Amino acid sequence: MADIHSTFQYSTPAHRSGSSLDGMWLFLATEVLFFGALFLAWTVSRHYHAAGFAEAARHTEISLGTINTVLLVTSSLAYAAGLAFIEQGDTRRLLQCLSLTGLLGIAFVCLKLLEWHDDFYEHLFPGSGFALHGPDPGGAQIFFSFYFVGTGLHILHMLAGLGLLAWVILRAWRGAFSSRSHLAVEAVGLYWSFVDVVWLVLYPLIYVVGRPG
Amino acid sequence: MSHALDATAGEIEAATVRDNRDNYLTDEWTVWSWLATTDHKRIALLYFASITFFFFLGGAAAALMRFNLLTPTGAIVSPETYNRLFTLHGVVMVWFFLVPAVPVTIGNFVTPLMIGARDLAFPKVNLLSWYLFITGGAITLWALFMGGLDTGWTLYTPLSSAYAKGYVVPVAVGIFISGFSSIATGLNFIVTIHRLRAPGMTWYRMPVFLWSLYSTSVIYVLATPVLAMTLLLLAFETVFRVGVFDPALGGDPILFQHLFWFYSHPAVYIMILPGLGVVSEIIPVFARKRLFGYKFVVWCSVMIAVISFFVWGHHMFVAGTSIYSAIVFSLLSFMVAVPSAIKVFNWIGTLHKGFIHFDAPMIYALGFVGLFTMGGLTGLFLATLAADVPLHDTYFVVAHFHYIMVGGMVSAFFGGLHYWWPKITGRMYPEMWGRVAAAMIFFGFNLTFFPQFILGYLGMPRRYHSYPPEFQVLNVLSSAGSTILAVAYLMPLFYFAWSLLAGARAPANPWGATGLEWQTPSPPPVQNFTSTPVVTEDPYSYPSPEAIQMEQAETGEARPNG
Amino acid sequence: MMQTLRPLLLVWLALLALLGVELGGAFLRLGHLFGGLLLLPAGAMVALVGLFFMRLRHASGLSRGFALAAMFWLVVLLGLGSMDPMTRTLHPVAMTTYP
Numbered sequence: 001m002a003d004i005h006s007t008f009q010y011s012t013p014a015h016r017s018g019s020s021l022d023g024m025w026l027f028l029a030t031e032v033l034f035f036g037a038l039f040l041a042w043t044v045s046r047h048y049h050a051a052g053f054a055e056a057a058r059h060t061e062i063s064l065g066t067i068n069t070v071l072l073v074t075s076s077l078a079y080a081a082g083l084a085f086i087e088q089g090d091t092r093r094l095l096q097c098l099s100l101t102g103l104l105g106i107a108f109v110c111l112k113l114l115e116w117h118d119d120f121y122e123h124l125f126p127g128s129g130f131a132l133h134g135p136d137p138g139g140a141q142i143f144f145s146f147y148f149v150g151t152g153l154h155i156l157h158m159l160a161g162l163g164l165l166a167w168v169i170l171r172a173w174r175g176a177f178s179s180r181s182h183l184a185v186e187a188v189g190l191y192w193s194f195v196d197v198v199w200l201v202l203y204p205l206i207y208v209v210g211r212p213g
Numbered sequence: 214m215s216h217a218l219d220a221t222a223g224e225i226e227a228a229t230v231r232d233n234r235d236n237y238l239t240d241e242w243t244v245w246s247w248l249a250t251t252d253h254k255r256i257a258l259l260y261f262a263s264i265t266f267f268f269f270l271g272g273a274a275a276a277l278m279r280f281n282l283l284t285p286t287g288a289i290v291s292p293e294t295y296n297r298l299f300t301l302h303g304v305v306m307v308w309f310f311l312v313p314a315v316p317v318t319i320g321n322f323v324t325p326l327m328i329g330a331r332d333l334a335f336p337k338v339n340l341l342s343w344y345l346f347i348t349g350g351a352i353t354l355w356a357l358f359m360g361g362l363d364t365g366w367t368l369y370t371p372l373s374s375a376y377a378k379g380y381v382v383p384v385a386v387g388i389f390i391s392g393f394s395s396i397a398t399g400l401n402f403i404v405t406i407h408r409l410r411a412p413g414m415t416w417y418r419m420p421v422f423l424w425s426l427y428s429t430s431v432i433y434v435l436a437t438p439v440l441a442m443t444l445l446l447l448a449f450e451t452v453f454r455v456g457v458f459d460p461a462l463g464g465d466p467i468l469f470q471h472l473f474w475f476y477s478h479p480a481v482y483i484m485i486l487p488g489l490g491v492v493s494e495i496i497p498v499f500a501r502k503r504l505f506g507y508k509f510v511v512w513c514s515v516m517i518a519v520i521s522f523f524v525w526g527h528h529m530f531v532a533g534t535s536i537y538s539a540i541v542f543s544l545l546s547f548m549v550a551v552p553s554a555i556k557v558f559n560w561i562g563t564l565h566k567g568f569i570h571f572d573a574p575m576i577y578a579l580g581f582v583g584l585f586t587m588g589g590l591t592g593l594f595l596a597t598l599a600a601d602v603p604l605h606d607t608y609f610v611v612a613h614f615h616y617i618m619v620g621g622m623v624s625a626f627f628g629g630l631h632y633w634w635p636k637i638t639g640r641m642y643p644e645m646w647g648r649v650a651a652a653m654i655f656f657g658f659n660l661t662f663f664p665q666f667i668l669g670y671l672g673m674p675r676r677y678h679s680y681p682p683e684f685q686v687l688n689v690l691s692s693a694g695s696t697i698l699a700v701a702y703l704m705p706l707f708y709f710a711w712s713l714l715a716g717a718r719a720p721a722n723p724w725g726a727t728g729l730e731w732q733t734p735s736p737p738p739v740q741n742f743t744s745t746p747v748v749t750e751d752p753y754s755y756p757s758p759e760a761i762q763m764e765q766a767e768t769g770e771a772r773p774n775g
Numbered sequence: 776m777m778q779t780l781r782p783l784l785l786v787w788l789a790l791l792a793l794l795g796v797e798l799g800g801a802f803l804r805l806g807h808l809f810g811g812l813l814l815l816p817a818g819a820m821v822a823l824v825g826l827f828f829m830r831l832r833h834a835s836g837l838s839r840g841f842a843l844a845a846m847f848w849l850v851v852l853l854g855l856g857s858m859d860p861m862t863r864t865l866h867p868v869a870m871t872t873y874p
Contacts, residue, residue: 018835021834021835021838022835022837022838022841025834025837025838025841025842026841028841028842028845029841029842029844029845030845032845032846032848032849033845033848033849033852036848036849036852036853037852039849039853040852040853040856040857043853043856043857044856044857044860047857047860047861048860062798062801066794066798069794070791070794073787073790073791073794073820073824074787076824076828077783077784077786077787077828079828080783080827080828081780081783084776084779084780084783085776087779088776189828189829190829193824193825193828193829194829196824196828197821197824197825200817200820200821200824201814201817201821203797203817204797204813204814204816204817205814207801208797208798208800208801208810208813209810209811209813209814210810211801211802211810
């Protein structure tokens, strides 16, 4: 009953997969606005607190951030390659690519946790005991509020992505995908690359734009 | 139900009605078959039950507030309790009744039927949205009853983050979760309307209701995420005491209002667009006439949805925003009145020379047109910068948006409920009771809220527990109206329940309406249609008034309700 | 197979190059105003990932419409949303203490 219900409104499998990918894109559009609100708050607060933001940005670890960007961009490449392989029906290569994607993703999360650890150690978490006492300590605190909210939400999205990735790998392992039928690979790939895109915007906002100010 | 045109068709249908035992209601009987259903019709009923509960809960809070305002010093509750009451009323009515109201119930039920599909594009997502909704609702209710909240539904900072007595974070979490239910619903509708239309169902052959739902869904998916982030930042600020919004810590409290109203102003249109759609369905049926200016009506829905995103700044004219931004937002706010007014003219054009039948749905719809016009026109006063300064945060504002949301949307919801009730349940409701309730709602509503326009004009601020004695007469009038309104809202609960048990069996098309949903039996089978329908004509293709006159001249029948 | 992988690799190299531009820019003294220019390479990277890795070039018209709508509404949010704070007259009060 339930299984019939989830597919019977479509006329063909292509109709179903096309609709699902459209749905995924629309979901990602909602995510754009979700992070967009954070970016607006960042823009406005930076306008008010140029000095605080500049000082705080100079206390971020740009080396870790840059390595993480490379990891994430590469993981997206690996996923895109995996998708290209399964379109040729090559499940073995798909599994290799997705495993690489997952390893890079896990490495990203580990580095991020390390960075957080350093930040806490240096008392950069906003609140009482905040370490920076420059000309605009309030602004620096707001910067680090964004830093923790932004990276925290991004990590949550990464964890969700890793979960979805594990599910796709498991299904690929069981041979569920073929050159004709691989909707889940494509849909999860969209999500994975989108999480990458979020990071590509967070990276300059956190590490780059404030530093020269 | 003796519409001249459909008497014979109705008799034929009545014969087949008795065989209609195999429908979505009788398909399976277990509780689990309801809680785990992916059938859009059953999910619509789950939503019906949930939002009815929230409607009467929010209504009870409003009734207590009106009771309290009978005397200038406050009749029954303390100021603190009064703050909690209007917060409960606002939070429950906005997020747990008005925002979901029509789309998740009527919209869920009729969208696939109207486009000739078997279900929505993502049935499991649809079920998930209901679970998110009740989870969010439960958390919010728990917080509102255990600790209460005294910030008003707008949760403005720093009141909410630094000074509020109550459970700000749990309420924010509840609203956050229910927001994802909105997103899921909107996403489902948009993809469904794009992808699952039956053969021949072109965009311009779609009923106006679907265009309204589509426009509403655009707001659902693009505005709600901003609210989600805003609530997250608010919770972060409240828990960790950092100052994104708190001016004492270097933050900008107006930034919260910008983010909040980027969602909540479009959400105001979430709360009226589906109502505009319902009324556009009802009026042609009961005027027996093609909808006047179909393309104008549908594109006005889209325009309202788009412009609704450009006007939010008018909530902050007196909050200390930049004068340049205030001018821009004022101009943009006037723009949204244009498509709204066009719609009103289209309804009037449809009624012109129509054969108007005053059945209960039509009475609700006509009431809607009047109240919506009234609410819309008073909105222009508030969009005017200079006029907004004295009127801001007075009862004028309260009356204005209640004319749109209660007079407009709730009337449309009840109208739509009466109109599609036979399709949903397979039973007819008692027509006379329906008409009486509709008339009472119109009367009670005006008595409740019209005095509030005067109160606001005279300067009575909203959200106050007490008031100067010279305002008492108008307040008593308003409270008296609210008792009539309360009785009128309770009536459908009883006669609908009665009709479920003892109402006459409904034929497939009791109103003689066009539209695919009336071509399948009442209640519809699980798969909606026995075979995929093919659409060959425009919506609302009712015969011209001249043709009806000729037919009546031939048969010698008189119109029953004209 | 190499023919499908080659463009992906080229995109990846372009992404790394743009990242290098950002990294270099971080150590130039561009000032508060021009620091914002460093978002341009990020925008290009987002476009590359969207068009190639997420295959927006070959996506359905509807999907592309959703992506465009997201961008449009993001611009509305950022544009109209920052209009007021950027043009507001501020009347500063003495900031006393931070906790």
